Amino acid sequence: MTTEILSRIKPLRLRARLIVEGFLTGLHRSPYHGFSVEFKDHRSYNPGDEIRWIDWKVYARTDRFFVRRFEDETNLLSYIILDGSSSMAFSDEKFEYARNLAAALAYILYLQRDAAGLVVFNEKIVVQIPPRASRINLSHIMKTLENLKPGGKTDLSSFKLLAEKLKKRGLVILISDMFLDPEEVISGLKFFRYRKHEVLAFQILSPREINIGGHARVFEDMETGEKVPFDPINLQSEYRKTLDKHIEKIKRELRKSGIDYEKFVTSDPLELALFRFMKKREKLP
Amino acid sequence: MKFQNPGFLYGLPLILLPILIHLFASKLQKKSPFPWVKLLFDVKREGHRRRHLLEILILIMRTIAILSLLLLAAKPYKGKIFEFKNLIVDWSPTARPGIPVNLISRIQRLHREINIFYLLDRLYRDSLSFDLPANFGKIGDIHGKTLVISDFQNSNVGNFKDSTVMAVKIPPSEDYLRILDVRVEPGITMKGFETNVKIFLGAKKKTAVRINLYRKGKIVTGGNFEVGPDSVNELTLRFVPPGGGVWKAEVLPYDGLPGNNIMYFRFPVLEALKIGLVGENRFLEKAFNPFKIKNYPLKVIAIKTPLDLADVSIVFLVNPDINTDFFLRIIRYVEKGNNLVIFSSSIPPAFQNILSFRAEPVESVRVVFAGDTIFFKKALKLEGGTPILLDLKGRTLAIKKDFASGKVLIVGLSPYVDDGYFPITPAFVPFVYHLLETFFSAKQKGLIVEAGTPCKLNPDIVVMEPDGQKTRCAKEYFKKIGLYTADSVEIGVNLPEKESEMRFLTENELKRRFKQLTDIENFEKSVLVSKTFDRYFVYFLIFYVLAESIILGLRFKL
Incomplete structure (x- = not known):
């Protein structure tokens, strides 16, 4: 389903569901992992239940199949950190793409009974929804995302405080354009690594940021208001080189710190981002 | 700058x-x-x-x-522009077409301070000379720096007081030697209905040209001229019947003859002939047409006496210095019914007696066209025959008489030039032919010219010696002035050969020959502006x- 079609679907929750279900349909095996470890009770075996959950001791005693049921509890805390700064508002589809991705991730985490939380930041933490695996929490996240409007500057220094708050280890997913100095990005995300969180960084870029195009004009920074006269016709190739250098540096430094990095252009399908996420999730308990 | x-x-x-x-x-x-x-x-x-x-x-x-x-x-x-106060522009025939139309306005634009501006033709309407000092009186005193633009043909611009003159020389116009329209005003003179037509000509150096005057597409008259800077030449026209109007004058470089040579071939010959022909052979009825010369296969033979006259129909004696033997042979020749023309101012008395002529030199005869090489100042007072050529005063210049069965013509105008003798020149041929045609109806069988005696003093006199040895005047000089020397018995006037070279130039050739730089750019570069960028x-x-x-x-x- 294309981003354009998705954007026409107003309720974000429905949008997220469509994304996720479409994505799951395409997979060959179940993406669900884990389940709780706290035993709750037994129930009789029904065809289709996984054999590994059959309690063989009960079978030995009763000669009947029973499967074990566990306490409904999450096994992973996930923090979706969305960049809500003004730069994300560049071209409408960029923030929309990020928002959809955040929603889809929240939804898929919910389906996995993982606890998903949402943090929206600019120069400070704007929204912080603690991770929970409840439906209410998901609704809260969706509603928050739906009403979110980008603004303010990007500043990752608030991540330090945020990292300190996240006591329990979990998965941190950063969705941002990462238009910052690479050092700032690394130092911001390193706080989570110090806390032993797994970190997944999604950089979202608009095609118009990659190929600026058009005649010479003055470009005004969406966050700082700074103005730069620039001739895209003459300087396109140099710009691409500089942008690639910037991306490459972020990627290299993040990987050095054990942070997975993925770059998405808004023209890329969202499923690709989800797939990356699932691959990461597989490695986690 | x-x-x-x-x-x-x-x-x-x-x-x-x-x-x-x-x-x-x-x-x-x-x-x-x-x-x-x-x-x-x-x-x-x-x-x-x-x-x-x-x-x-x-x-x-x-x-x-x-x-x-x-x-x-x-x-x-x-560079420097000559900051002049006075501008005098030569508007004479040679210069005028060479000055671009916009030149004057450009100069005025460049030199707004000009306070005197004259076009030459206003000052010298009737004159071709460009003599500023002489004409200052006409334009008042000129003070301050003066720029004179002229082709300086026949010009004098120097030495007038209180004024510095810068002379700008422009080349004469290319058009100047091309086809002109000539306004001919007929006039009546004592000679009849005729007028003088002034032809303004100009050339950088002396050159020979031929002018043909046309009317209704036909050549009416013409002439060969020596042309120099801003020269004026005159053609005399007779009108039969009287008429005027715009005539076309064609000016052509005359390649065939060297400059000086054409002086022997010009209209005074014709005029001399037409003065006083009487009787049935009036000039006007049977005019000598010099333009038909090329059709005359006439050959003049200078002979050394004695000679065999058996096959000769006419003997033309020029300056006869006849010995007895030759004299007797001539008499016998005439008696046989042959024609004889004596052209001299000095005829031996014995010869006169035999022929029943009386010829006395007349020193005071005024010759109409002085300087002509055929008719000179001296003449004979001729008696004893039928007068057929009179001068302006009615005196006989030529008589004709039958002698036995032959005819004798004595032309009294002497070919003497001072102490010299009659030269055989190209102009002589048509004149002789005219005489023969007029008086003898001669065929072109043979014309014998007795050789003249060597010149004595005047190097302008050319004497043809049949043996080629007796010419006392320098041959080189003869060649230079374009006369013919005799290196053999048969000397030629050679007109046909020469005429073959006398072709009219094509227009392109004419342009090439007279190509001049007349454009304003060259003028500016050379005079007003030394360097442009x-x-x-x-x-x-x-x-x-x-x-x-x-x-x-x-x-x-x-």
């Missing part, structure tokens, strides 16, 4: 235009939001130096391009257009 069109310099502020555009371009540009302009800063920093240099270069080029355009229009020049501006503008195109091309490629 001065400018020919300084008004364009008011446009100099325009060169600020590219600078202002460069400075304010960024402010005037449309603003676009961008997520992180630091990236753009980084890009600009990398290529900054190179691009900045390129931009400055383009800016400089555009500024210079505008400056070049302005200067191209303003026409700067280096136009071509440098043009070079730069071409370079600029090319460079700008290349830069634009590179931009699109990027």
Whole structure:
């Protein structure tokens, strides 16, 4: 389903569901992992239940199949950190793409009974929804995302405080354009690594940021208001080189710190981002 | 540095235009939001130096391009302009067509301070001479610096007081020696209905030309002239019936004859012949037409006496210095019914007696066309025959008499030139032919001319010696003046041969020959402006257009 079609679907929750279900349909095996470890009770075996959950001791005693049921509890805390700064508002589809991705991730985490939380930041933490695996929490996240409007500057220094708050280890997913100095990005995300969180960084870029195009004009920074006269016709190739250098540096430094990095252009399908996420999730308990 | 069109310099502020555009371009540009302009800063920093240099270069080029355009229009020049107060322009026939129409206005534009401005023709309407000092009285005193533009044909511009003159020489007009329209006003003179037509001619150096006067497409008359700078030549026309109007005069370089030679071949010959022909052979009825010369296969043979006259129908004696033997043979020749023409002012008395003529030299005879080489000042008073040629005063110049069965014609005008003798020149041939045709109806069988005696004093006199040895005048001189020397028995007037060279030049040849630089540019370069810079501006503008195109091309490629 294309981003354009998705954007026409107003309720974000429905949008997220469509994304996720479409994505799951395409997979060959179940993406669900884990389940709780706290035993709750037994129930009789029904065809289709996984054999590994059959309690063989009960079978030995009763000669009947029973499967074990566990306490409904999450096994992973996930923090979706969305960049809500003004730069994300560049071209409408960029923030929309990020928002959809955040929603889809929240939804898929919910389906996995993982606890998903949402943090929206600019120069400070704007929204912080603690991770929970409840439906209410998901609704809260969706509603928050739906009403979110980008603004303010990007500043990752608030991540330090945020990292300190996240006591329990979990998965941190950063969705941002990462238009910052690479050092700032690394130092911001390193706080989570110090806390032993797994970190997944999604950089979202608009095609118009990659190929600026058009005649010479003055470009005004969406966050700082700074103005730069620039001739895209003459300087396109140099710009691409500089942008690639910037991306490459972020990627290299993040990987050095054990942070997975993925770059998405808004023209890329969202499923690709989800797939990356699932691959990461597989490695986690 | 001065400018020919300084008004364009008011446009100099325009060169600020590219600078202002460069400075304010960024402010005037449309603003676009961008997520992180630091990236753009980084890009600009990398290529900054190179691009900045390129931009400055383009800016400089555009500024210079505008400056070049302005200067191209303003026409700067280096050198001195003669700051004159008075301008005198030669408007004479040779110069006038050579001066471009816009020259005067251009000069006036360049020299607004001119206070006296004269065209020469206003001063010298009736004169061809360009003699400023002599004519100052007509235009009042000229003070201060004066610029004179003239081709300086027959000119005198120097030495007039209180004025510095700068003379600008322009070449004579190319058109000057081409086809002209001549206004012919018929007049009545004592000679009848005739008029003199003034033909203004000019050439850089002395040259021979032929003028043909046409009317209704036909040559009416013509002549060969020696033309020098601003010379005036006259053609006398007789009108039968009287008439005038616009005649066409064709001026052609006369290649065939050397300059001096044509002096022997001009209209006084004709005039001499037409003066007083009487009787049935009036000139007007049977005019001598010099333009038909080329059709005369006449051969003049200079013979050395004695000679065999058996096959000769006419003997033409020029300056006879006859010995007894030859005299007797001539008498016998005439008695047989042959014709004899004696052309002399000195006929031996014995000969006169036999022929029943009386010929006395008349020193006071006024010859109409002095200087002509055929008819000279001296003449004979002729009696004893039928007068057939009279001078203006009615005196007999030629008589004709039958002698036995032959005919004798004595022409009394002597070919003597001072102490010299009659020269055989090209002009002699048509004259002789005319006499023969008029008086004897001669066929062209043979014309015997007895050789003249060698010249004595005057080197202008050419004497033909049949043996080629007796010419006392320098042969080189003869050659120089285009007369013929005799190196063999048969000397030729050789007109047919010469005429073969006497062709009319084609128009292109004419143009080439008289090609002159008459354009204003040359004039300005040589006189008003010693050095101009136009071509440098043009070079730069071409370079600029090319460079700008290349830069634009590179931009699109990027």
